[in-house]
Amino acid sequence: MKTLNIGMIGYAFMGKAHSNAWMKAGKFFDLAAKPVMKVVCGRTEKPLAAFGKKWGWEGIETDWRKVVKREDVDVIDICTPNSSHGRIAIAAAAAGKHIACEKPLGMNTADAKRMLAAVQAARVKNMVWFNYRRTPALSLAKQIIDEGRIGRVYHVRATYLQDWIMDPSFPLVWRLRKAIAGSGAHGDLNAHIIDMAYWLVGRIESVTGMTATFIKKRPIAPGAKAKGTVTVDDATLFLARFENGAVGTFESTRFAGGRKNANQIEINGSKGTIVFSFERMNELQFLDRTAPLHLQGFTNILVTEPVHPYIKAWWPGGHIVGYEHTFINQAADLVNGIAKNRKLSPDFADGVYNNQVLDAVLASAKTGAWVTVASRK
């Protein structure tokens, strides 16, 4: 069987999720190529070596520039903090590698467009890890919509709520520093729900938004007395008009007590409604307005049956899957996509669009006015 050699840059939270995906994809899916965990890259050799050994990476590198040039690497998998996505991807494209990049694609639209230009010029496969698309329940939502069961969409209601930095003594980690993260809840969480809405409903035409930073100073390290300034948003909210006439509310925050990973969306259409929350990721609610009136209601579909997207690869009906499965499903799609020379999805063009919406919201938050999402041209 053909092999596909992976070189992964970064080995923190996302590195673990991706390693697990590369390790498992071939165990559960019948793949058109065999992913090989060739090399993992990080800056500090000792923990990197331990990580590489634990996860079965064949080798390690401490300089990402070497990785992108290695002849025995086919795919560069980028899971570094946002600020380095661009330079790694552009170099990887120049070296003719296929690229899978964590989200958000760029620090901003300009950054993302450069990345897009690079992969287009190099004609390499490219994908952004908007992993939630591969949640079986959301893939089912997409299928239901594509089957015409929602009709004309009127409303989108999307939130991504977390609570992990509510404690004022939580320190100033990289995700709270603008220079590295670009933004806070906005780029981290809104990026996901914008992609979901874009994928399920379509393009946003214009937005008006606001940001909030509730805790403005934090310890510079765990337990440190010294404090530094939080330079990103704790929460970003916006209203949206879609090109197809739908309207939407979007909100991401890290200050919603009790909401651990509440990536949620509701879509109301002329024929039906769809409701999803990642905290119950194995379930999808669907309301069919064409059903007999006395039987209408929200149907809670347990998305664990062989007839549902991705499930056949996993367990018998009724055996639920978890967060990590979204990555494994996406890794499997990537392998098959490259092996069969098909377009990957979502790709860098989708990632650019995502950055455009993110930027439009921030621009609006500054001026207080509605901002049109720039066209893709």
Place this chain on the structure above:
Amino acid sequence: MKTLNIGMIGYAFMGKAHSNAWMKAGKFFDLAAKPVMKVVCGRTEKPLAAFGKKWGWEGIETDWRKVVKREDVDVIDICTPNSSHGRIAIAAAAAGKHIACEKPLGMNTADAKRMLAAVQAARVKNMVWFNYRRTPALSLAKQIIDEGRIGRVYHVRATYLQDWIMDPSFPLVWRLRKAIAGSGAHGDLNAHIIDMAYWLVGRIESVTGMTATFIKKRPIAPGAKAKGTVTVDDATLFLARFENGAVGTFESTRFAGGRKNANQIEINGSKGTIVFSFERMNELQFLDRTAPLHLQGFTNILVTEPVHPYIKAWWPGGHIVGYEHTFINQAADLVNGIAKNRKLSPDFADGVYNNQVLDAVLASAKTGAWVTVASRK
């Protein structure tokens, strides 16, 4: 418009629920006769008079024997403790009155059969207040079943869980004394779920059951030091075989912490499943096994729309109703039933059957063996 004069015996919890029903039925339903709150009866004149005045009863009586003989009374409504149902109903039937009696009908089957014989001999209308049948969601369940949407029934799972006597200092009220109540959770709660299962699924052929009394001694009055013996069950559980081949579990208890009025039933059939809990009485869950496989799931029907049973009488769609509405709905059905000379439902024959199942369970609990529910002859 024709009037229907009500004489109500008893004025405690159920007396309040029934007074409210007689007062409101004509306000919301277009009735074939006008119920008139003619006379309410109790043993202690002062609180009775206050009750009668508050609720607008035209008069009071302290001797129920007088009430059942009054010429200006058409219907005797019995809401006394269980031990007096029999003698009141028999006297009322002898006097040619229609009768509405609280559940359980008799203290036991023999008692109930005497009551049934009396109303049959007198040819008067008769009804038992199994009020939960008039929950819109359960009436919808009945409709769904009658539409053939459940198919052959395999399983019934019924529980009625409460927790109001879990505190050992809760006193020895009449409901905990066998001489007055007949039994504990069994007659009070199992009576309801047996009726629901009988109405929705059919007759039970045989049972094996058990009872438990967790707190055996209680203060004889609130705060009293002296203790008396609890002579009824705190909980009664049983297994059942239905005549149609279905099997079931039944359980009633007053010791399920946090369950306030969890009158619950699940019915699994070859074509569908129905799930109900009275704590969410405005909702019915229905699973349709004939729906497209990828869309199957439990549909949570908010039973508040004009197309649903009883709702047209109430509020616009989406405005939920409460516990008391079950009584008002049933009162409306009684008034129309008598005015139009139709059979009332459930009637004393249904009440006898209910006592037969209750008795069979208690007999089984004594011997530890399966007991066949006696035939109705």
Place this chain on the structure above:
Amino acid sequence: MKTLNIGMIGYAFMGKAHSNAWMKAGKFFDLAAKPVMKVVCGRTEKPLAAFGKKWGWEGIETDWRKVVKREDVDVIDICTPNSSHGRIAIAAAAAGKHIACEKPLGMNTADAKRMLAAVQAARVKNMVWFNYRRTPALSLAKQIIDEGRIGRVYHVRATYLQDWIMDPSFPLVWRLRKAIAGSGAHGDLNAHIIDMAYWLVGRIESVTGMTATFIKKRPIAPGAKAKGTVTVDDATLFLARFENGAVGTFESTRFAGGRKNANQIEINGSKGTIVFSFERMNELQFLDRTAPLHLQGFTNILVTEPVHPYIKAWWPGGHIVGYEHTFINQAADLVNGIAKNRKLSPDFADGVYNNQVLDAVLASAKTGAWVTVASRK
């Protein structure tokens, strides 16, 4: 016992809800005065007479000017369409009557301020029927907040979703005509959730909003071929900054398929979170961030126990109440408030504030800019 004579203007949906409230308040609550259903007023004598007889109103009037002047009337209860609230209230105040007015108070802020000035000048008691405040679960939410269990509020997320006009053949009723209704979902539904947020969290400082009308032409009457223009919003969405630093999203729509009366609010504070949906109005979810970490989660409180607001007046624990009970609870509070000479709540000043927020949102929707809610002076 002192009596309080009610004169009610209007007898449609709200007239029914209010009649039921006046009839029942004294049956369940121990009131400091006895409400007397003295006179009901409408323009068309025949249906009015039928309504009055059914509900037990002592008399009827077809001219509201007469009602407000009647010496035997103490309280004017206004349940007419929004456009007539102002002139009736001002006349009633001039006549020295106490006033209970349906929401929104005025057609706009100016209208509402005139009403406020009138009742202040006349020194009469005044109240707005924001009935949802009297939902036991929301009263409990208020209590929990007042007990300091939420802490500093970061987020408000409020929606009021319905679906009753999604069918394009639904006709152009008065609620869809600006001249009579003032606005659509906005004044009808946002008015409620703005009041809830104001009551529970505090005053809104500024807003940015948008409106949408999805179906622009509708039959002028049921089944009519001729179509007229919908002149109100089908949906209105806005973002808000509260004076205390919290941020919020608000949305009301009549185009959310499957949402029948989804008056919903979530409040995230530094110490806890509260979640409520009117479709499960007997439940309140509370998350306590001060609980032991391993036990933290959303506690679903069944708000049906004697310890909960208003419940003692009703049924034993666990017996749920419905939509209509919010009105009965409020009527009871009004009667006691007037009888004991206490300020009613919410009053016309609260109603003015509500109109101010409504107006600010509409102003913002026109310009696309943030609008500061005018001060109450």
Place this chain on the structure above:
Amino acid sequence: MKTLNIGMIGYAFMGKAHSNAWMKAGKFFDLAAKPVMKVVCGRTEKPLAAFGKKWGWEGIETDWRKVVKREDVDVIDICTPNSSHGRIAIAAAAAGKHIACEKPLGMNTADAKRMLAAVQAARVKNMVWFNYRRTPALSLAKQIIDEGRIGRVYHVRATYLQDWIMDPSFPLVWRLRKAIAGSGAHGDLNAHIIDMAYWLVGRIESVTGMTATFIKKRPIAPGAKAKGTVTVDDATLFLARFENGAVGTFESTRFAGGRKNANQIEINGSKGTIVFSFERMNELQFLDRTAPLHLQGFTNILVTEPVHPYIKAWWPGGHIVGYEHTFINQAADLVNGIAKNRKLSPDFADGVYNNQVLDAVLASAKTGAWVTVASRK
């Protein structure tokens, strides 16, 4: 690091679940030894070889007798159909191997006791794969109970509901043949909920039960015209008295439409209640009867935080896990238990007890009488 060589017998559904567990345990947990996937065993070489290669087993064997004798194997992992558990385990014990065996341990009590005797004689570590104990939410339930937060237990309500054989055309697979499976839903599903109740509440003293087989003839193979007789139960229900005075209902079925893997338990104690359903395996409901009365309710704990059992090994808070994680958690516990010479849990003694309860229920189902669960001596 010390290694622990695994020899696995069987490679169907459970073989896949176990392979995944052996592969992943060391990636997520810091183990005291390194599990090595040494050899997998099955009867048919070709699919076995494919399976072994896919999952990274070092070698294969087609004769389990060879595996149990291999010097390079430390642990025998048995995932064959029930009828062969006994002979494999006894041989493995004789060869001095540690043993992990799928449930139910034996075909019946006698079978299980022989296995227990063998491991006791050989003094090898032994464990039964009641994997649900390692669901984080159920481990949390155990912790809550051990913390004394439930108090004296009154009620257990356990069901394990599935629906995968409801279609009469579903064929006569091995799980429907008594000679191989021992029993149907009973041994497959009741085994699990009996273990859960035993672990969480304690030993059952006596039972009365019943079985039902709804579809008695089935195609002998998929699509076959020829039919064979189903020799196991479709459903088994029983009542139980626990040694500590609690009472319980238990039910397992494969005929509950819409219930895919509804392994559910509710436990009511004097101080609190616990509710769990595996279909929402990341959640545990807990009701604390000692909380302030107005705040009492079921707390839905999202069991995904670092403070919860097993979660630290996995993902950041709020990232849910799936069915397969129960096996990985248990594999990790096994590895550490053997490496640190600690008793494994549940062990074969627990497995014998499980078979005793299973047998008592079947004995009761035959006679219709209560049956005392035989003592462990």
